[in-house]
Amino acid sequence: MKKNILFVINPISGGKSKLNFAEKVFKHLNLNLFEPSFEFTKWHGHGIELASKGLADGMDIIVAVGGDGTINEIASVLEGTKFTMGIVPFGSGNGLARSLNIPLNEVGAIKRLNNLHYHSIDSGLFNNRKFFNIAGIGFDALISTRFAENVKRGFWGYFKTSISEISNYKHQKYRIEIDGKLIEREAFMISLANSSQFGNNAHIAPFASLDDGFLDVCIVKPFPIYQFPVLGYRMFSKSTHKSKFVEILKAREIKITREYPSAVHLDGEPIQMGVELNISIKPLSLKLLN
Template sequence: MRKRILFVINPISGGKKKTAFNKQVLEVLDLKKFDPTFKITNHPNHAYELGKQAIKEGYDAVVAVGGDGTINELGSAILGTDMPLGIIPEGSGNGLALYLGIPLNESAALRRINRFETVEVDTGEINGRNFFNIAGIGFDAFVSDHFATENIRGPIGYLRSSLNVFSKFKPSVYRLEIDGKAYEREAFMISVANSPQYGNNAYIAPQASINDGILDVCIVHKFPLYLLPKMVFHLFTKSADQSDYVEIIPGKNIRIIRDDRGPVHVDGEPVDMGDTLDISIQHKSLKIIC
């Protein structure tokens, strides 16, 4: 009997048109082994709803055709079940897919689905919201919040948002507790990494692993403006952990307290959260086809 697969397509992710995607699936997917169905998201959290529906309807797998945000919604829907998640990377950054070695080329990614080999990955949780790649506060969270209103998607829109936020952003003081040990830091941003990179091969936590049961708390301290090119260089050469302005502390149970509520990015999607953030990890809680 053929496996039933639901492809959940985010039509606006990454600024890419996906009108020919269904046809490509029918050409590349092994239709002797798989029976595909296609659904398009049309509002926030729709992928999550479609994932829950797929469980009820007895699908054998769901596939996120989008970026880390679409992956987050679908992954959250099937978390704790035996249903695997496939990924066709169509986002602005594709951080999780790049880490897992899933090709950015659609046909090559679909051939991975044909293999139907899975790996178990960890899941982070921040104030009840799941994340599979990276969650963070500070500069990158404000960038995500700005990017959500940007009319240009993809890397160009993200760069424009980054420059806009950077011109007026100020670091904040955070109080942290990581596995029972207390810290206080003035930080430009704090990223809690399940996997090493944001996307586009920008590595904030080069040593992070998605199935080691540990989160990497990456604290980027306040740095002088003239060092910005060097900080960017560290990101794209997998050497952020070698910067004097980056501190990485591994942990399983994390609390971060800030003075005010504000945006938190959860796999790149902005979410408004309170002044106290409780973060934990669920070891090997999701199966991903890769």
């Protein structure tokens, strides 16, 4: 029997048009295996509603067509179920898709679905909110907030915003409990990495794995501002672990207490949270068509 496959499309992700996307699906998807249908998101969070409705309507597979934020919405519905998710990357960074070696062009990603290759990955919980690529506290959460305020996305948008914000940014003190062991750190930012990279091949946690049952806790300590380009270089050369300003620890359960409430980000999407943060890993809880 054919599998019912729903493509949930974010029409504005990555700044790229999706008007002819359905035409490409009918041309490159194996229609002997799949019966496709399509929905477009119309507001932030709409993907959650569309994915939930898709499951109720008997869909076997739901494909996120967009960036990490769109993926997060669809995956949040499918995680912990028997249903399968697919990804056609259309974001500005495509961190999760890159980590899964999914082709970044839509034709290649559509054709990849025809292989019917299934793979399960871990997912993260952050104060009961789900994430699948990287969550963050501190400077990267601030930059995610600026992006949500309609700053131009993509690598150069990230770079320019970072430069404009870094001189005024104040680090915090954190109490961090890693699988029951307490440490205290001053930090510029803390990343909770399920995959190795934010996107655009900027690797904050070079050895993070999507299916090892651990999160990589990446603590970036305060550093002289002239070291900022060096840390950027280390991310793109997968060598952050060699920096004296970066500490990386693997963990299943993390409790963080910070000095004051502020934004965190979950897969690049900012959300305000308080001083007490509880993060954990759910091993192999999301089934992907990859």
